[in-house]
Amino acid sequence: MRGPGVAGYGLYLPEGRASARAIAHQFRIPESVVRDKQGLLSKRVSAPHEMPSAMALSAARRALARAHDAGVDRADIGLVAWVGSQWKDYHVWLASAFLQHRLGLRGSFAFDLSSMCTGMVFGLAMAKRFLLADDDLRAVLLVGASKESYLVRPSDPRSRWMDNFADGGVAVVVARDHARHRILGSDFLSDGSLALAVVQRGGGARFPTSTSYARAGRAYLENLLNEGRFRRQIDAVSLPNFERVIRRSVERSALPMSRVRLLVLNHMKWSFHRSILEKVGIPEERSVYLREYGHLQSADQFVGLDVALRAGTFSRGPVVMAAAGAGYVWGSTVLSWG
Incomplete structure (x- = not known):
C-alpha cells in the first residue's frame, strides 16, 4: 500500500555534552536529582557559534541524501516547513526560506510552523494533508533545530525543571506516493x-x-x-x-x-x-x-x-x-x- 510516507530523515547532534554532574553544578541541585528524577545522564549542548539554521542545514542535507537513495529527488521538494524552535538565529525571520535558499530548492514554497515541541509530530500530519490535497506537490521537507539549552536561566528556581533542554537539528522528507514508512x-x-x-x-x-x-x-x-x-x-x-x-x-x-x-x-x-x-x-x-x-x-x-x-x-x-x-x-x- 502506498501513500504519504517518510522517504528519509537526518539528524545533527552537537559534539558538546553536559554531564549529569555538570548540569547539577550549573543548576545548583543534587546530582542524584538530575540522574534519578530528571532522568539525565548527559545532554547535547551546541557550541556558541553553532546556530539553529546551521544545525538544521546539516540535518536537512542528510535527510535529502537518504531520500535520494529512496528515489525522491531534490527537485521533488515543493514545500519547506520549519518545525523547530521559535528561538532561531534572528527574531521575525523565516528560517525555512533561508534554508530553502541554502539547499538550492528553487521553486519550492517555504514557511515557518510554530508549534513548540510538537512541531515535528504536527508537521508530519500537516505534510500528509498538503500532499493529499495538492496533486502537484510531490514531497515536503520538514526541518528544524533547537538551541534552547542557552535559553534556560539556571539561577531562576522556577525554571530549573528546564534543565534537560538540549540542542540539535532534525529534518524529514515526506513523499507523496511512498511504499514505506507511511504516515497514519x-x-x-x-x-x-x-x-x-x-x-x-x-x-x-x-x-x-x-x-x-x-x-x-x-x-x-x-x-x-x-x-x-x-x-x-x-x-x-x-x-x-x-x-x-x-x-x-x-x-x-x-x-x-x-x-x-x-x-x-x-x-x-x-x-x-x-x-x-x-x-x-x-x-x-x-x-x-x-x-x-x-x-x-x-x-x-x-x-x-x-x-x-x-x-x-x-x-x-x-x-x-x-x-x-x-x-x-x-x-x-x-x-x-x-
Whole structure:
C-alpha cells in the first residue's frame, strides 16, 4: 500500500555534552536529582557559534541524501516547513526560506510552523494533508533545530525543571506516493490557559527591550504564571491529555494499542514517562528514553527512533510519536515503519 510516507530523515547532534554532574553544578541541585528524577545522564549542548539554521542545514542535507537513495529527488521538494524552535538565529525571520535558499530548492514554497515541541509530530500530519490535497506537490521537507539549552536561566528556581533542554537539528522528507514508512493517524489538543507558562518576555511587542537580559548577558525563558497554579494545573491535565492524543491517533490509524511496537516521547522526568506508558498500556521495552540526549525540542521523536533502530530494539511496525509543548499543546502521530 502506498501513500504519504517518510522517504528519509537526518539528524545533527552537537559534539558538546553536559554531564549529569555538570548540569547539577550549573543548576545548583543534587546530582542524584538530575540522574534519578530528571532522568539525565548527559545532554547535547551546541557550541556558541553553532546556530539553529546551521544545525538544521546539516540535518536537512542528510535527510535529502537518504531520500535520494529512496528515489525522491531534490527537485521533488515543493514545500519547506520549519518545525523547530521559535528561538532561531534572528527574531521575525523565516528560517525555512533561508534554508530553502541554502539547499538550492528553487521553486519550492517555504514557511515557518510554530508549534513548540510538537512541531515535528504536527508537521508530519500537516505534510500528509498538503500532499493529499495538492496533486502537484510531490514531497515536503520538514526541518528544524533547537538551541534552547542557552535559553534556560539556571539561577531562576522556577525554571530549573528546564534543565534537560538540549540542542540539535532534525529534518524529514515526506513523499507523496511512498511504499514505506507511511504516515497514519494523528491527534492534537491545546490548552491556552497555560500560554504564559514558558515565554521569552523581552524582544516581543509588549516588551521590546529588556534590561534584565542585558544584565544577564542573554535572553532566557520565564514563567509568567503563578508558580503554584501552574504546577497544579499542568500536573492535572498533562497525563490525561497525553493519553487522549496517543489513543486517538492509534484509533485513527485503525490499530489496536497492542499492535504498537514503539512509543517515542519528548524527554521528560522518568516518573512521568513511566506514567504515560502505564496509562496507554505500552511496556517499557517498547519505548525509548533519551537519558543521554536530553530534550532536543521537536527533534526528540526522530532521535528516539534512530536510537531504537541503531540499537536493534526496533526494526518495523507501528511507531507512535507523541509530544507536548509549551503553550500548552499535545500531539501524537503514528507511522507504519518498514
